[in-house]
Amino acid sequence: MTEAVLETRDLCKRFGALEVSKDVSISLRPGEIHAVIGPNGAGKSTLIKQICGAEKPDDGRIYLLGEDVTHLSVDARARAGLARTFQVSALAMEDTVLENAALGVVGASGKAFRFFRPVLKDTEVLSRVEAALERVGLADAAGKQTSELSHGQRRQLEVAIALTLAPKVFVMDEPMAGLGAEGSKTMTGFLDGLRHEAPILLVEHDMDAVFALADRISVLVYGSIIASGTVEEIRADPAVREAYLGDLS
Structure with a gap:
């Protein structure tokens, strides 16, 4: 087995x-x-x-x-x-779709949240995040505020965050x-x-x-x-x- x-x-x-x-x-x-x-x-x-x-x-x-x-x-x-998605959304509604997706990379790196903004300028990280958004069909919504997404799109975003953890x-x-x-x-x-x-x-x-x-x-x-x-x-x-x-x- x-x-x-x-x-x-x-x-x-x-x-x-x-x-x-x-x-x-x-x-x-x-x-x-x-x-x-x-x-x-x-x-x-x-x-x-x-x-x-x-x-x-x-x-x-x-x-x-x-x-x-x-x-x-x-x-x-x-x-x-181990990547988890939640029954109740844990997304930061005031942040963009791209910023939320990048949170997975920040968590995986073990860095404190204060390093979040510099991470967004890392081309390797951005490539990983954008690929995850593409996978779930949210590439075109990367710049949107997360609060603008439909409920279904928010579930897709949660999966994208999980995907960034490889x-x-x-x-x-x-x-x-x-x-x-x-x-x-x-x-x-x-x-x-x-x-x-x-x-x-x-x-x-x-x-x-x-x-x-x-x-x-x-x-x-x-x-x-x-x-x-x-x-x-x-x-x-x-x-x-x-x-x-x-x-x-």
Whole structure:
């Protein structure tokens, strides 16, 4: 079996008496999209935070490219190749599209924000940023203030920021959130091609997108993985149908 690019082993996270991650083990292989689905309150956001470094697990380990990153900071994981997009936009609305996209490069360099403006004059950095904007279809909007973008374009910009990190892994938290049917269709097509650049761990409620994209699906319910498998296996699993999918399957 191909070695995992990203892997969690027996992750546990407790907030007082509430156990929100219970021995969660998942893996992400090269070239694949692995979707994590589950009802609200299942622990998906907490799982993502642990993987990306915003929360520390109480037990268990996280591996990126075979290296234990459990105790690394968010920035250190980003520099190691883990790129995250957020459920709620974290963009600087008063800055231009180009400036926002360059933030990924600044973060990856480990430099303080005061070095941001000089970075924008670096031709190598600009080339990298412009290439990322071109990839997501925002090259013509580089000079626009980010607040002028549509919701769908802001989601595209978040992906561009992730691309500037030259990521080894994408962790995407509900990239379809707030998009209409056409926007979701466009984003689905884009992510389908992106997996060949770096595999994607996808947390998503849009089941049409999940079923169209996922090579594997893990179902998280009350902090535990109750099933993992292909789309067909998850659709057919009676425990999953009862816990989450219902008539959607």
